[in-house]
Amino acid sequence: MSSSAALIEPIVAWRLWHVRRHDDLYRLESFTWHHVSWPARRRFEAECSTHGAAAPVEGHECGIYAFKTRELAEDLLRRYTGVRQHYGRPYQELPPLRQGCPIAIGRVSLWGRILARENGFRAQYAYPYDLFLIGGEDGLARELRRLYAVDVWPS
Amino acid sequence: MDIGAPDTEHEIEIAPLEEPVPSPAPAPAEEPVQEPVPA
Numbered sequence: 001m002s003s004s005a006a007l008i009e010p011i012v013a014w015r016l017w018h019v020r021r022h023d024d025l026y027r028l029e030s031f032t033w034h035h036v037s038w039p040a041r042r043r044f045e046a047e048c049s050t051h052g053a054a055a056p057v058e059g060h061e062c063g064i065y066a067f068k069t070r071e072l073a074e075d076l077l078r079r080y081t082g083v084r085q086h087y088g089r090p091y092q093e094l095p096p097l098r099q100g101c102p103i104a105i106g107r108v109s110l111w112g113r114i115l116a117r118e119n120g121f122r123a124q125y126a127y128p129y130d131l132f133l134i135g136g137e138d139g140l141a142r143e144l145r146r147l148y149a150v151d152v153w154p155s
Numbered sequence: 156m157d158i159g160a161p162d163t164e165h166e167i168e169i170a171p172l173e174e175p176v177p178s179p180a181p182a183p184a185e186e187p188v189q190e191p192v193p194a
Contacts, residue, residue, distance in 0.1 A: 006170040015156070032156060041179050058164065065156040076156060111169040120158025127176045149177030 010109040012129055013066035013121055014073040016080075019102040019136060019144070026143055028104060028128065031076075032065075040147045043125045056115050056122035063115065063122030066108050072119055073105055077134075102136035104128075104144070104152075 017028040022037055030036040038044045048055035048062035056063025067073045112124030130151040133141050141154040 006168040008169070008171050010169055010171050010175050011167070041177050043174060043176050058166070059161070065158055067156070067158060109175040111171050111174065114167040114169055115164050116167055117159035117161070118163040120156065122158070125174070127174075129175070 010111040011114060011121060011123070012107050013068060013110055014070045014106070015066040015108050016073055016077055017104045017106075017128075017131075019104055019133070019140065025147060026140060028131075028144070028148070031080075031103075038126075038128070038148075041149060043127050046122075046124050046126075056113065056124060058115065061122075063124065064108075064110065064126040065120060065122055066110060066126070067120040070105070077103065077105060102140060103134045104131040104136075105134060106131035 016031040017038065018031060019026055020029045020037070021027075027037040027040070029038070044064060045053065046055035046063045047053060048057065048060065051057045051060065051062060067076075107129035109127050109129050110121055110123035110125070114124065115122045128148055128150050130153075131144060131148075132153045132155065133144070134155045136154060138154050141152040144150075145152040
């Protein structure tokens with residue numbers, strides 16, 4: 001089903017990123033695709049080995065993924081880390097992860113062609129909206145804030 | 156990332172007037188070139 005008219009407000013959804021150092025800079029990196037880093041100050045564009053820049057494509061699994069709610073992103077984090085604590089307000093409640101392996105949870109703006117499902121989205125373009133750093137210190141939060149020019153809250 | 160069953164999928168087109176991407180960082184100011192001064 002396609003919408004008849006384009007909307008102008010980006011969708012804001014939730015997702016996770018790894019935070020890894022590339023050369024001299026820390027970068028957000030895809031949570032499920034290793035070594036796919038998100039560029040700073042320019043949009044991240046979906047690419048597909050089958051459909052190229054046409055991603056996301058119906059009937060396929062390509063595109064930039066995000067969840068509709070923070071709870072769904074937290075659930076993925078719990079399954080990934082084995083952490084059982086509830087992730088609520090304030091965000092400092094999240095326990096630190098393994099040293100040197102920080103993770104970011106946060107909101108992400110989505111736009112372009114978007115395929116919406118019951119729990120989330122596959123999008124054509126994305127950029128971080130704000131980030132909550134887990135397992136990272138204030139200095140790393142400052143570095144990400146300067147690099148991506150979005151709010152970053154340390155854990 | 157499990158975002159739900161594929162059969163629940165529907166397409167949305169979002170065309171923002173301005174993309175939600177911060178402008179590039181300003182280039183660092185260059186050091187002024189000092190002209191040689193006779194000793």
